Each structure stands twice: as structure tokens, then as C-alpha cells.
Amino acid sequence: MTPRLTESAAHSDRVVDAGQRQFVFINDGRLQEMPTVRNLLRFLVPVRSHAPSHETLERFLADEELYALPVVDANDRPLALVDRRKFIEFFSKPYSREIxxxxxxxxxxxxxxxQSTAPVIVEDSCSVEDVAQIIITAGMQHMVTGFIVSSAGRYLGVANGHDLLNVITQRKQSELYYLAHYDHLTGIPNRVLLADRLDQACRDSQRKGTLAALLFVDVDRFxxxxxxxxxxxxxxVLRVVVERLKKSARRNDTLARLGGDEFVILMEDLEDAADVDRVAQRLLDSMRERIELFGHSLVVTVSVGAALYxxxxxALSPLLAKADAAMYEAKSAGRNRFCRYSKATAMYNPARMSLENDLRRAIESNELVLFFQPQVELASHELRGVEALVRWQHPERGLVSPVHFIPVAEESGLIVPLGNWVLRESLRQLREWNQQGLPPLRMSINISALQFRQGDLPRYLAEQLTAFAVDPQQVELELTESVLMNDVEGVLRTLQEIKSLGVSLAIDDFGTGYSSLSxxxxxxxxxxxxxQSFxxxxxxxxxxESIARAIVALADSLSLGIVAEGIEKRSEKAILQHMRCAEGQGYLFAKPLPADDIVAWIGHHLQSQGRPAFPAAAPVPALSC
Known part of the structure; x- marks a missing residue:
């Protein structure tokens, strides 16, 4: 789910509203936010120091959302923070209420x-980073109870430790948002953000009865x-080209980089198609001036194609493909020119491979393979499970990374049959390992948002568990936070159906999306x-470190398991282990390995711990499903 973008009067500033969080784009395109302790403040009517204890107890019993209550003296100076759990547990003892x-x-x-604990009290001028360090030093139990905020020594309100987690992660989330939506070389939007803006532009065009246009720009002989x-x-050279494209485009146009030397300009709210021709000509004219760089004097030209909505x-994908085809037509006609799409434009581009068609064939022809990455207990180094990761063994390109084909699968809808293949193959492999005598492993399987929302995931999962006779307790489905954000009641029903099968559920990439305690x-x-970014x-x-500690404390307070991804150094493992993170995975232990190699790794891992290796592999009868 991409945050909705709304543009302000100043072209360079855009506000992103991501749920309850707001970030501001500055001129270089990066996200910046300035959280303060006041951003976390929640005013709770404090308990007066002379108030009888039973009144506090009644407030806790009346409102189960209260984690703690602040206590102040007659001058509104904070004295204590009453921990809900300790308080209620204390009064559950015999005679405690009477006494x-x-x-x-x-x-x-x-x-x-x-047994009371000294509260954490901070001034409202204290920075969020300082507060995080104070809580880490004072003890992570304050992540649950929270802390008191004062001004000139007088009570202002309380701040919840979970809200602190959200604010701490905002800076990291802004970096992640930038990396996900902006091109790191040029600072302009990338394909993901372009898709969001194109979708919105077409909706506006349909509502207003106006036109939208895509200009596909490719640098000649780059x-x-x-x-x-x-x-x-x-x-x-690309940075100079981008600056010239910006100056040639209209003020409200979106310039995006698709990759390499390919760019797209999205023109919105067009009344006259002739505006497209005028902008395209400005693009061509802007390249006439030589580019002087590092002692070289270069003449750089571009070919431009356009398609109108x-x-x-x-449909959005065909529109981009038609603008691309028009650009290729311009190249074929001699480069350094502009062509607008027409019915006569050849859609077949011999210079480009249709990744979507290849992927469709790959799923049908069993070109996909699974790799597995171990998940180990940090304290004991015992193997707890593996995560299944899909790879594509292309007959011409070799092993293709999911970075290249997963976006294509998601855009085309192929992610559903791809996800079903991964689920089915993971369970088949787990059954084979069980028959070989490997120690019981947890198999973690990623589920895409589209696959989850298809509605028949619980049924399909149940069928495959039965077909492969796999213990559901060995299976874990990994979901991203975005899956949980829409149709809460429907999501809850599906999750409960999956849980009823005995399968466990994990939130992948926690902290990078819309983390919510609720x-x-x-x-x-x-x-x-x-x-892994944390x-x-x-x-x-x-x-x-603050974010990781907060997530570990959050998991502990909610009795959830915890695993850290992307551990590559011993120092990272030591810090995570010290903060009581239970499990980890990453290159420090093993990179993702094919099935045969992961079996060898497990055998070596068991021997290194002084444990007997598993029995030799037994023949596995074929299954039909």
C-alpha cells in the first residue's frame, strides 16, 4: 500500500500522509520528519497523591487500554507511574483491597x-533519541508502561513506549520509503512511485474528462x-540529462527513472494533445547543448515516444508499453526524434525480452527452484527452521534474482500461481526431509498480499498439508504488514482459518510498514x-539499536517469538543476543542454499555441535497432487 501523495503549491515540497505519520519532502526528494517528545504526548488525568488506592484500581478495571497511570503532587509535579499489571496483581492478593x-x-x-519502580520522567524539550537511550538504560519494561513528560517540572502527560517505537522508526522508515520510491542516482521517482502517480492521474483524467500522457525517454547510444x-x-551524464528533462517538462509533470538510461515523464490534466508534442520538442531541443564532463565534450541525444490516456x-501497463513502442519507433527512424503511438506502431520490440511471458512459461515448465536459509537460536546456535526463497533458473539468463522477476509477477497477477508453487514445493521438500530423518524443522513460507486476498488460501493450504502429510506445526506463513491493513474483518477471518489448521503466522520486515500495536x-x-535494515x-x-531493542521488548510484552534477519557480522549477533533476541538468520550463519546444499550444511552444523548426524537419506516415493 503506497501512501497517498498530495502536492502543495510549492512544486518541490510534497506531503506524504502514511496513516497517522506525516513526512515532508525537501528539495532533493528525501523524506524528513522532526519528531519531538510532544509528538508522543497523551494527556491522562493524573492520580493525586492523596487519592485512595481503590480509585486507581477502579480506573484500571474500567479501562483495559490503560497501561499505567501518572501520580502527581499538589503542585502537579510527577511522583510516580503506576504499572497496571503490578497494581492489579497486587490487589488480587487476599485482603489487599481491605488493607x-x-x-x-x-x-x-x-x-x-x-514493589514500585521509579518512573522515567523527561522534560518536553528532550529529544526522542535521548528518551530512547534513557529507556534502554532504565530497563525495557518502560516500553510497556511508558514514561511521564513534564514541562518546567510540572506534569504534561504520558508517552507510551510503543508510540516511541513508531516515532523512532520514522527516520528509518523515511529512508526505506525513499529507497523504495526514489532513484538513488538522480533523486527522481522510480517505477514504483510512477505507477502510483500514473494510477491517480488516470483516475483524475477519467473524472474530469481530460487527458494524461506518458513520454518514454531513452538516451541514444548510452x-x-x-x-x-x-x-x-x-x-x-544521466544526472545532467535529468536536469535538462526537468527544465523541459511542465511544472506539475512527474519525471521518473525506470532504470538504466530509460525515463518517463507523466503529464497530467491535459486539455489538448498538442501539449505533448510541445513538451517532447523541448526535450529534444534541450539536448543540443554539449555536456562538458571530466575533460570530455559530449553530444547526447534522446529518443522520445508518447502514448495518451x-x-x-x-489500462496502465499497456499504456506504458505503447509509449515504449513509440520510443523504439523513434530509434528505428534514426534516433534524436519524437514519435507518438498509433495503431500502426509495432508493439514487438526485438531488443527486449518479455519477462512476463518468460515467467509464465517458467512456472509451467518448472524452471523455478527453491533456496533455503537457516534460522538459528542465537544463544545455543541450534537450528530452528529455514525460510524458503524462490529463484528462477532461466535457460538463457541463468539464475535470476527475485528482485528482477517478483515485481513483474505482482504486476501481472502471476504472483498467485508463483506463490502456490512455492507453497506446494516447500511442503514437498519438508516431507522429503522428514523422511530422510532430518531434525524437525520449521518451514517459513512467504505469502504475497495478492495471494492472501484471493480468498482460497486456507483451503489450498489445507489440501497441500494433507497431500504431503506434513505436521502443520512445522509450517509458518510470513505476511507483510500491508496485508493486514485492508478489510480488517476479512483478514481476521482468513488468519483464524489458517490458525485453525495448526499453522503459525509471522510478520515479515516488521517496522518497515504500518506497525500498529492494535x-x-x-x-x-x-x-x-x-x-535486515535495522x-x-x-x-x-x-x-x-534503539529500534531493534524496542521491537524485541514489544514482542516480549506480547509473548511473541522474534527473529532478526540479515545478520552478517559477529558484532551484530552479539548485540542482538544481548538484547535477548531469540533467533536470527543471515550470511553469518549461511547464505540461501539449494535443497541438497542445505542438507549438507545441516549435517555439518550438527557435527560442529557434537551431535550425531541424521540417518542416510531414505528413498522418497513420488506424490501426485
Missing amino acids: FGRRSIVDLLQHAEY KQINDSLGHSVGDA PVDDT YLRRFPIDRLKID VRDIEQTPAN
């Missing part, structure tokens, strides 16, 4: 029978520049996976 119920809250907190002058010169197509408490989730260089990045 202590009428005593003042301060008397109770000072009594030896009640490969020669890279090959002869080097990639550093090539990158510098809804004239040429009303859905963690409501949905039957078993484990959280700390995203693990990388954790020993040198205080924000990453």
Missing part, C-alpha cells in the same frame, strides 16, 4: 508490600558512453521478524 484500598496512592507506593568512458562518466489505452493485539500473530551495522547506528 490497602483506602490508603493514599503514595502510601501504597512507599509500602514494602508493593552504452557506448559507459563502455568507452566508464560508469562514473555515465552516471554524471484514454485515447491509446485505458493489529498485533487483535490478530493471531506468533512471531515478528526484525527487518540489523545492518547495528553496532555503529544508534537508531537501529
Whole structure:
């Protein structure tokens, strides 16, 4: 789910509203937000120091959402933060209400029978980073109870530790959002953000009765520049080209980089198709001036193709393909020119492979393969499970990374048959390992949002579990946070159906999406996976350490399992182990391996722990399903 973008009067500033979080784009396209402790503030009517204890108890019993209550003196100076769990547990003891119920809250907190903890009290001028460090030092139990915020020593309100987690992660999320939606070389939108804006532009066009246009721009003979002058010169040329494209486009147009030397300009709210021709001509004219770089004087030209919505197509992917075809027509006609799509434009591009058609064939022809990455217990190094990861063994390209074909699968809808293949093959492999005598393993399988929303996932999963006679307790489905954000009641029903099969559920890449305490408490989730972006260089990045600690504390407070992804260094493992993160996976233990290699790895791993290797592989009868 991509956050909706709304443009302000200033072209360079855009506000992104992601749920309750707001970020502001600055001129270079990067996201920036400035959280303060006041952003976390929740005013709760405090408990007066002279108030009888039973009144506090009644407030807790009346509102189960209260984690803690602040206590203040007659001058509104904070004295304590009453922990809900400790307080209710104390009053559940025999005679506690009779003996202590009428005593003042301060008397109770000072009594030896009640073990009170000194509250964390911070001034409203304190930075979020400082507060995070204070809580880490004071003890992670404050992630649950929270802390008191004061101003000039007087009570202002309380801040919840889980909200602190959200605010701490905002900076990291802004970086992740930027990486996911903007091109790192040029700072302009990438294919993902272009798709979001194109979808919105077409909706607006349909509502207003106007036109939208895509201009597909390709730099002529760019490969020669890279090959002869080097990639550093090539990158510098692309940055200059981007600046010229920006100046040639209209103020409200979106310029995006698709990759390599390919760019797209999205023109919205067009009344006259002739505007497309005028902008295209400005693009061509802007390239006439030589580019002077590193002692080289270069003449760089571009070929431009255009397609109009809804004239040429009303579907987004074909519209982009038609603009691409028109660009290729311009190249075929001699480069450095502009062509608009027409019915006579050849849609077949011999220079480009149709990845979608190849992927469709790959699923049917069994060109896909599974790799597996171990998940180990950090304290004991015992193997707990593996995560199944799909790869594509292309007959011509070799092993294709999912980075290249998963987006195509999602856009085309092939992610559903692809996901079903992964689920089926993972269970088949698990059955084979069980018959070989491998130690019982948890098989973690990723489920895409589209696959989850198809509605028949529980039925299909049940069929495959039966077909392969696999113990459901060995199976874990990994979902991203975005899966849980729409149609909450429908999602809850599907999750409950899956849980009824005995399968466990995990949230993948936790902290990078729309982390919410409410859905963690409501949905039957078993484990959280700390995203690798929070693990990388954790020993040198205080924000990453704060986020990881907060997630571990959150999981602990909700009795959830926890595993950290992307552990590559011993120092990262040591820090995660010290903060009581239970499990981890990453290159420090093993990279993703094919089935035969992971079996060998497991055997070697068992021997390194002084444990007997598993029995020799037994023949596995074929299954039909």
C-alpha cells in the first residue's frame, strides 16, 4: 500500500500522509520528519497523591487500554507511574483491597508490600533519541508502561513506549520509503512511485474528462558512453540529462527513472494533445547543448515516444508499453526524434525480452527452484527452521534474482500461481526431509498480499498439508504488514482459518510498514521478524539499536517469538543476543542454499555441535497432487 501523495503549491515540497505519520519532502526528494517528545504526548488525568488506592484500581478495571497511570503532587509535579499489571496483581492478593484500598496512592507506593519502580520522567524539550537511550538504560519494561513528560517540572502527560517505537522508526522508515520510491542516482521517482502517480492521474483524467500522457525517454547510444568512458562518466551524464528533462517538462509533470538510461515523464490534466508534442520538442531541443564532463565534450541525444490516456489505452501497463513502442519507433527512424503511438506502431520490440511471458512459461515448465536459509537460536546456535526463497533458473539468463522477476509477477497477477508453487514445493521438500530423518524443522513460507486476498488460501493450504502429510506445526506463513491493513474483518477471518489448521503466522520486515500495536493485539500473530535494515551495522547506528531493542521488548510484552534477519557480522549477533533476541538468520550463519546444499550444511552444523548426524537419506516415493 503506497501512501497517498498530495502536492502543495510549492512544486518541490510534497506531503506524504502514511496513516497517522506525516513526512515532508525537501528539495532533493528525501523524506524528513522532526519528531519531538510532544509528538508522543497523551494527556491522562493524573492520580493525586492523596487519592485512595481503590480509585486507581477502579480506573484500571474500567479501562483495559490503560497501561499505567501518572501520580502527581499538589503542585502537579510527577511522583510516580503506576504499572497496571503490578497494581492489579497486587490487589488480587487476599485482603489487599481491605488493607490497602483506602490508603493514599503514595502510601501504597512507599509500602514494602508493593514493589514500585521509579518512573522515567523527561522534560518536553528532550529529544526522542535521548528518551530512547534513557529507556534502554532504565530497563525495557518502560516500553510497556511508558514514561511521564513534564514541562518546567510540572506534569504534561504520558508517552507510551510503543508510540516511541513508531516515532523512532520514522527516520528509518523515511529512508526505506525513499529507497523504495526514489532513484538513488538522480533523486527522481522510480517505477514504483510512477505507477502510483500514473494510477491517480488516470483516475483524475477519467473524472474530469481530460487527458494524461506518458513520454518514454531513452538516451541514444548510452552504452557506448559507459563502455568507452566508464560508469562514473555515465552516471554524471544521466544526472545532467535529468536536469535538462526537468527544465523541459511542465511544472506539475512527474519525471521518473525506470532504470538504466530509460525515463518517463507523466503529464497530467491535459486539455489538448498538442501539449505533448510541445513538451517532447523541448526535450529534444534541450539536448543540443554539449555536456562538458571530466575533460570530455559530449553530444547526447534522446529518443522520445508518447502514448495518451484514454485515447491509446485505458489500462496502465499497456499504456506504458505503447509509449515504449513509440520510443523504439523513434530509434528505428534514426534516433534524436519524437514519435507518438498509433495503431500502426509495432508493439514487438526485438531488443527486449518479455519477462512476463518468460515467467509464465517458467512456472509451467518448472524452471523455478527453491533456496533455503537457516534460522538459528542465537544463544545455543541450534537450528530452528529455514525460510524458503524462490529463484528462477532461466535457460538463457541463468539464475535470476527475485528482485528482477517478483515485481513483474505482482504486476501481472502471476504472483498467485508463483506463490502456490512455492507453497506446494516447500511442503514437498519438508516431507522429503522428514523422511530422510532430518531434525524437525520449521518451514517459513512467504505469502504475497495478492495471494492472501484471493480468498482460497486456507483451503489450498489445507489440501497441500494433507497431500504431503506434513505436521502443520512445522509450517509458518510470513505476511507483510500491508496485508493486514485492508478489510480488517476479512483478514481476521482468513488468519483464524489458517490458525485453525495448526499453522503459525509471522510478520515479515516488521517496522518497515504500518506497525500498529492494535493489529498485533487483535490478530493471531506468533512471531515478528526484525527487518535486515535495522540489523545492518547495528553496532555503529544508534537508531537501529534503539529500534531493534524496542521491537524485541514489544514482542516480549506480547509473548511473541522474534527473529532478526540479515545478520552478517559477529558484532551484530552479539548485540542482538544481548538484547535477548531469540533467533536470527543471515550470511553469518549461511547464505540461501539449494535443497541438497542445505542438507549438507545441516549435517555439518550438527557435527560442529557434537551431535550425531541424521540417518542416510531414505528413498522418497513420488506424490501426485
